[in-house]
Amino acid sequence: GESVGLHLPTLSVQEGDNSIINCAYSNSASDYFIWYKQESGKGPQFIIDIRSNMDKRQGQRVTVLLNKTVKHLSLQIAATQPGDSAVYFCAENSNSGNTPLVFGKGTRLSVIA
Amino acid sequence: DTGVSQDPRHKITKRGQNVTFRCDPISEHNRLYWYRQTLGQGPEFLTYFQNEAQLEKSRLLSDRFSAERPKGSFSTLEIQRTEQGDSAMYLCASSLVRQGAETQYFGPGTRLLVL
Numbered sequence: 001g002e003s004v005g006l007h008l009p010t011l012s013v014q015e016g017d018n019s020i021i022n023c024a025y026s027n028s029a030s031d032y033f034i035w036y037k038q039e040s041g042k043g044p045q046f047i048i049d050i051r052s053n054m055d056k057r058q059g060q061r062v063t064v065l066l067n068k069t070v071k072h073l074s075l076q077i078a079a080t081q082p083g084d085s086a087v088y089f090c091a092e093n094s095n096s097g098n099t100p101l102v103f104g105k106g107t108r109l110s111v112i113a
Numbered sequence: 114d115t116g117v118s119q120d121p122r123h124k125i126t127k128r129g130q131n132v133t134f135r136c137d138p139i140s141e142h143n144r145l146y147w148y149r150q151t152l153g154q155g156p157e158f159l160t161y162f163q164n165e166a167q168l169e170k171s172r173l174l175s176d177r178f179s180a181e182r183p184k185g186s187f188s189t190l191e192i193q194r195t196e197q198g199d200s201a202m203y204l205c206a207s208s209l210v211r212q213g214a215e216t217q218y219f220g221p222g223t224r225l226l227v228l
Binding site: 102 | 117
């Protein structure tokens with residue numbers, strides 16, 4: 001079936017370095033993508049989203065890149081901080097958001113001080 | 114704090130008992146979703162409501178599970194005759210549907226342990 005997945009289950013980075021978390025999706029009908037951050041014992045927290053008519057979107061210290069040709073999504077975190085340590089999920093839906101979200105397994109980001 | 118609240122935050126029950134969870138969405142949001150998350154996995158969709166209408170249920174939602182949103186505001190998820198395999202985090206999310214993309218905001222979850 002169609003799914004959203006992640007390339008790397010764990011990522012360790014030095015404090016201050018940039019982090020890149022990758023995600024592949026297989027549903028060609030997907031047109032809306034979201035990155036969530038989940039800390040231990042908490043619900044997923046919205047970070048940034050992107051629609052399929054865009055290739056790049058920037059937020060505060062975060063950038064999402066979308067490559068529809070290869071069905072790839074990435075989250076870049078600039079100047080990674082200890083507070084960024086969490087599990088990051090990409091999620092997608094289609095029909096401009098009128099379907100439930102499909103999540104990948106997640107990538108655990110560990111920031112080394 | 115996203116504005117979505119869930120109660121209780123933790124629930125321990127014995128196999129065979131019934132449990133009920135509550136979700137209060139962001140007040141102006143018309144859609145409410147239930148997801149289940151097991152350790153090391155991403156959330157999996159269970160069901161969702163638009164206002165008081167339940168629009169979709171996944172295959173994960175067995176006949177022991179029932180969800181309601183009677184007045185289009187808060188929602189309840191009931192699990193009857195709980196099994197150990199029901200142990201998971203149950204997440205609620207809400208969104209405001211409008212033209213274009215819809216962002217779902219999650220609550221803190223209810224962690225269920227079935228002994």
